[in-house]
Every structure is written in structure tokens, then in C-alpha cells.
Amino acid sequence: MIASAFLRWSNRLRCRCITALTVAMTAGGASSAQADVLDTVQVHGFMSQALIMSRHNDFFGPSSQSGGSLQYTEIGANISMRPTKDLLVSAQVLSRRAGDDNSDYEPKLDYGLLDYQFVTDNSRVLGVQVGKIKQPFGIYNQTRDVAFTRPGILLPQSIYFDRTRAPALSSEGVSVYGEEHLSSGMLYFQAGLGKANTDNNVKNTIWDSRVPASIDGALSSIGQIGYEHDSGNIIAALTVAEANIDIDGPRAAPDRYSFRPIIMSLQYNHGYWSLTGEYALRRQSFTGGDHDDHITGESWYIQYTHRFLEDWQWLLRYDSLVNDRADPKGRQFEADGRGAAHSQFARDWTLGLQWNATSNLLLSTEYHHVNGTGWLPKDQDTSDQYWGMLLFQASWRF
Amino acid sequence: MPKGMMILVSMVVLLLWCGRVAYAQESVVLIANPSAPIGDMTRETVRAIFAMRQRTLPGGEAAHVFVLPDKHPLHERFTKEILGVYPHQLRLSWDRLVFSGTGQAPNEVGSVEEMRQRVASTPGGLGYLEKGAVDDSVSVLAVE
Numbered sequence: 001m002i003a004s005a006f007l008r009w010s011n012r013l014r015c016r017c018i019t020a021l022t023v024a025m026t027a028g029g030a031s032s033a034q035a036d037v038l039d040t041v042q043v044h045g046f047m048s049q050a051l052i053m054s055r056h057n058d059f060f061g062p063s064s065q066s067g068g069s070l071q072y073t074e075i076g077a078n079i080s081m082r083p084t085k086d087l088l089v090s091a092q093v094l095s096r097r098a099g100d101d102n103s104d105y106e107p108k109l110d111y112g113l114l115d116y117q118f119v120t121d122n123s124r125v126l127g128v129q130v131g132k133i134k135q136p137f138g139i140y141n142q143t144r145d146v147a148f149t150r151p152g153i154l155l156p157q158s159i160y161f162d163r164t165r166a167p168a169l170s171s172e173g174v175s176v177y178g179e180e181h182l183s184s185g186m187l188y189f190q191a192g193l194g195k196a197n198t199d200n201n202v203k204n205t206i207w208d209s210r211v212p213a214s215i216d217g218a219l220s221s222i223g224q225i226g227y228e229h230d231s232g233n234i235i236a237a238l239t240v241a242e243a244n245i246d247i248d249g250p251r252a253a254p255d256r257y258s259f260r261p262i263i264m265s266l267q268y269n270h271g272y273w274s275l276t277g278e279y280a281l282r283r284q285s286f287t288g289g290d291h292d293d294h295i296t297g298e299s300w301y302i303q304y305t306h307r308f309l310e311d312w313q314w315l316l317r318y319d320s321l322v323n324d325r326a327d328p329k330g331r332q333f334e335a336d337g338r339g340a341a342h343s344q345f346a347r348d349w350t351l352g353l354q355w356n357a358t359s360n361l362l363l364s365t366e367y368h369h370v371n372g373t374g375w376l377p378k379d380q381d382t383s384d385q386y387w388g389m390l391l392f393q394a395s396w397r398f
Numbered sequence: 399m400p401k402g403m404m405i406l407v408s409m410v411v412l413l414l415w416c417g418r419v420a421y422a423q424e425s426v427v428l429i430a431n432p433s434a435p436i437g438d439m440t441r442e443t444v445r446a447i448f449a450m451r452q453r454t455l456p457g458g459e460a461a462h463v464f465v466l467p468d469k470h471p472l473h474e475r476f477t478k479e480i481l482g483v484y485p486h487q488l489r490l491s492w493d494r495l496v497f498s499g500t501g502q503a504p505n506e507v508g509s510v511e512e513m514r515q516r517v518a519s520t521p522g523g524l525g526y527l528e529k530g531a532v533d534d535s536v537s538v539l540a541v542e
Contacts, residue, residue, distance in 0.1 A: 042502050080502050085460030085522075088453065090499035111499040120454040122443045134498045142498035149493045179451065181442035231445060231482035232491075271484050307486065359468060 037083055045077035046397040048147045054389035057376060060099040063389060072393075073097045074145045076110060088115040096145055098162060099377070101201055110134070110145070111170055119178075126178040129192075134170050136190045136224040137239055138263045138278055141168060147395035151276070151305050151315050152352040153364050154391070157375040158299035158321035159263065159280050163205045167196040167243040167259065171220055185229040196220040196243040206245065206257045206286075213249030218256070220244050232269055239263040247288075255288030273306040298322045315352035315366070321345060321374040342385035346374035362395040426476045429514075429536040431523035434459050438540045445481050447524065449491045450501040455522060463504035464516050464525035472510060476526040480541060 052060055053068035061071030078092035094110035096102060113131030134142040138159055143149040160168075173194020180187040196217035203215050226237030243259045260283040267276045282297035301319035308314070322328045323344040330344030352366030369388045376383065428444060430436055436457050439447075446452035447461050455461050466473040468485040477485050495501025507513045510531060517523040518535035525536075532538055 040502070042496075044496050044503065046497070076497070078497065078499065080496075080499065082453065082460065082502070085454050085458075088500070088502065092497070092499060113499050115500055117453055120452050120456070122440050122456045125446060125452050129500070134500075142500075143494050146493065146497045149490060149497065179446065181440060181446065186442055186446070232487065269487065271487075 037081065040082040041079065042081070043077065043079050044398060046074070046146050046148065046395065047076075048074045048393055048395035050153060050391055050393040052389055052391050054387060056384035056387040057373060058099075058383075059376065059389055069099070071097055071099050071103075073105065074147070075105075075107075076145065078110075086117050086120075088117075089113075090115070094145060101162075101199075122181065124178060124180050127176070129175040129177070130173075132170055132172050133175050133192060133194065135168060135192070135222050135241070137168050137222065137241060137261075138280070139235075139237070139265045139267065139276065144169070146397075147364065147393060148362055148397055151274075151303060151313075152317070152350060152354070152366050153393045154350075154366070154368070156278070156299075156301040156303065156317060156319040156350075157348065158301055158319045158346065159278055161321075161375040162201065163375070163377065164202050164259065166199040166202050167217065167220065167245065168241075169197060171196055171217075171222075171243075185227060185231075185234075187225075187227050189223070189225045191221075191223040193219065193221050196245060198245055202245070207247060207249065209249075211250055211253070213247055213253065215257075216246045216248070218244040218246045226265075235265070235267040235269070237263075237265040239265070252289045254286035254291035254293070256286070258283075258285045258287070260284075272308070273304065276303045276305070277301065295323070296325045298325050298328075311356040313354045315350065315354070317348075317350040317352075319346075319348040319350065321347075321372070323374055340373075340383075340385075342372045343376075344372070344374060346370055346372035346376075360397050362393075362397075364391075364393045364395070366391050425529050426472060426479055426526050427529050427532060428480060428539045428541055429517055429525050429527050429532060430539050431517055431519075431521055432535070432537040433521045436539060438542050440542045441480075441482075444541055445483075448477075448481055448504070449488065450495050450504060451491075453501075455524075459522040462520045462523045464507050464513055464520075464523060465504045466507060466510070466513060472526065472528065480526070 050072040051068050051070055052063040052072060054063040056064060058064050061069030063069035074096050076092055076094040078090060080088060080090035082088055091112035092110040093107045095105045095107040097105055109132060111132050111134050113129050113133050115127060115129045117125060117127040119126035136142060140155050140160060144155055144160055171194035173192055175190060175192030177190040198215050198217050207213050220243045222241040224237055224239040228235050240262050245257045247255050247257060261280050263278055263280040265278045267274060279300040284295050286293045299321050301317055303317040305313055305315045327333055330341035333339060333344050334341040349369045350366055354362060354364045357363055367390050371386055373383055434457055436455050439456060448463055453461055468489055474485055477483050477488050492503050496503050507516055513525045514527060514536060517525040
């Protein structure tokens, strides 16, 4: 039912976009070159639905109740075209529900950009992007909502957690990128400047108070450099970012929140198996008013995936989050009466299985055994320290 | 070395050698539309173009990439022998571009014959064929 509604919706979208493009092209005087441009139009989309069943704590809806939670849905569709040989124009809308977040499935612009490649020769590619751009934050961020690009149903939450996904996900601005072809592999970089995105989740995370305040994204930056050895057998990358958010609250309250993560990523690909590790230092600060508070969190995971029988892949991952390196077990946090010690860390063992039933249908399941609630929503700080969850997901794309 | 072991080792060597011969006979080659000379391309450039990260050919023309389905044996051989990656890895890199707005998917063709025809009729067209299946309608590119 949902699938057929989505098909109708995406077909309508496709028709409208193609009609709009055709009208635009005809208005400019049709020629064979413009007909070629229409040939470059592509429409793609995806849809995934998960069932989450958990013990003790809730994740994305009332997952610990009998029957579990179906409140994890991702639906997206995009269109792209190449008006000239150097230029790519693309946009994607995303409707994502994760627990209470976006319970009415409101679609939002996920990205919308112009990508111009001004150098493309045998030794290098250089390009610039303008618009709403997905951030190259670690290995998985840019397509984190597309199940087909994830090794499991959930990404390692210590680095790709949901609470503050908006500023990490995308920004409105400009970005330059390049790749240098070497005899041994490829060196690449991307650097962007723009306005950080915010949402209610971010607000609740950084402004944990009943006193009214509003937040707004400020000028932020991100840079990633990386190296792919051979044909990507070894991938190493370093991401440095600074996301700034202005807080408009009462006097003496901080007026600026800054998130300045450094992420180191390393992946070894051996055809049918991969070993991936990422380590992040997450520096956060509240400044202005009477405040000059700094906290540095630490996240890392190590993940093994193995593809077998061609269409099956299993995954084993250990993922660790510490909110404050100065108080890794949360003892001081609890002694200060700010909440449970176990809300300050999370150690997650994940075992997962994926099956590409067809090239467009992916069925996944995974089990998490977690110690700590560091990446659960804040209203669950009173919850159990040890908990687990079992997830199933069906994903379809075109 | 015992006699049985000698025979076994000889058989393995012979099999490996035969495998190499078969491999050499059916080699897969990179083909292009003959309208504009592209010149030789480096392996990294071929990878960048087939991974859909690079949109124009070194000669300046827009690249139009044609591929067979992921499970087609020729596609598998092309990705492994020329690009040095497995089809599922290539598919993942396409998905990452397509769903982040930074690239497009390649044009998928249903058969080897369609591959030849589409590359031959599309300026800037790039694809692959078995060496023996190449005719005058397409040009063969050397990969440095």
C-alpha cells in the first residue's frame, strides 16, 4: 500500500520534473543538443521500513512494548541532469521518521546543488558545488539515510548518532573538491563553508532547559582529505569540521554552541570482506554570557563485514561512545546530580545480516547488545544500563 | 618428493597454466565511440570515469558510460581485470554518488550487442567488449 502510493508519488514527481524541464528546454528553442540534455535526466529513489524490538529501553518509538516499533521509515527520491558536459544539477527530497522525530512524515529537501567540474584530465579532477550540500563527515554520512549504502540497519551510533544529525548532515553553502590520480592510487579532498542546519532534536540536545530560547545555524566549515590505495583496497581519510549554532536565550546564558569534531577513518577492502574503523574526538563548547564550557567526547568503532554466497553479507561491530573524556564512566556526572552515570557512555556490540534478495530489494536484520545509554534520547536517562534490540528492515530502491 | 605428490603438483601447475591461457584468450577490452580521439587513459582515470566520479573524458568530451548488469560475466571480468574492483563495490560507489547528488548512475545495457551499438552511436560513449567481439564501429582504448 505504502509502496504503491510511493510509486504513484514518485511517478508524478518524475512526470512533473520532466514536464518542467521539457517546457524550459522548448522555451529556449529546442535543438538536438538540448534533446541530449534531456537524455541525461535520471530519477532514483528509495524506501525502507524497519521493525525494532528492544528490551528495557526504547529506540525510535515504543520499541520495548509488545509488538515493537515501526517508527523508523526512510523515503527519498532524487532527480539529476547534466545541462552541459561539466555541470551536474541534482536535488533530493527525503521523508524520514525516527521515533517522535517527524511523526507526520513531512518531506524535506535533503540536498539541492550545482556541481561544476572545471578540471578533468588524466591526472586530476577539480570541482565546485553550490547549494544545499551533504557533508563528507566520516565514511558514511553523505548517504546515511540510504539503507543500500549502509553496512547495517543502523550506522555506528557513536559517530553517526541521531540527536545532532542535522548540522552534521548538510549545510547551505559552497564546497570545492578534487582528486589527484597517482600511480599507486588517488588522493582526494573536499572543503566546504556554509550555514549549519538545525532542528528540534538539536535544540533539545544543546538547550536542555524549560527557559525559552531559539537557535539558528551560523557559519560553519568542513574539510576532508583522503587517500585510496590501488583501487580502494585501503582507504584512509581525515575529517575536520566546525559546526556553529547561535543561541538566543536569556541574558547570562551562552549564545554560541560549537561542535568541532575530528574523525579519522580507515578501511581495508579485500574483495569479499572489509575491515573498517573510525575514531572521532568530538569537541563541544558553550560560550558567551557567563559561560565558557568545554567538553570533549570520544567515539570509535571497529567493524568487520563479510560477503558470502554472492548476495549475503554479515557484520560484526564493536562501537564505543564516551560523552566526556574527563569523566568516561559518568561518575562525576552522577555525583553532581545531573543524571545517571550510564547516560554518559555506550558500548554496543552489533551482529547483523543483509540479503540482496534482488538488485533492488535488501532485507536486513541485526541484534545490538548495549551497555550504557549515551546515544539514546535524553528523556531516557533514567533507563536501564544494559539493554538490547533486534531490528528488521526491508529496503527498496529504483 | 613422492611420485603421487609430483603428479599432483604437475597437474596443479598445468591447470594454472591453462587458466592463464584461457584468461589471455578471452581478454576484455575498453571500447569507445570512434568520433573523437581520446588517446590512452591511465587506469586511475578509467576507474574515476567508470566509478562516475569524473564526468568528462581527458579530450574534453562528456563521458557516457555503458555497463552490463552487475551479474553479467563480462561485467564481472571487466570490473575485476580492468578496474580492479568487484561489481558490488562499484555498485556501492555509484549509490553513494547517486544518493548524495554528486554523480549519476551509468547507462545499463541488456546485452553485449546492445553495448556495442550504444557505444558506437553515442559520442563520448565508453564501454567494454571481449577482444574477439570488437568490430570497426568502436575503437579499442589501451589502459596505461
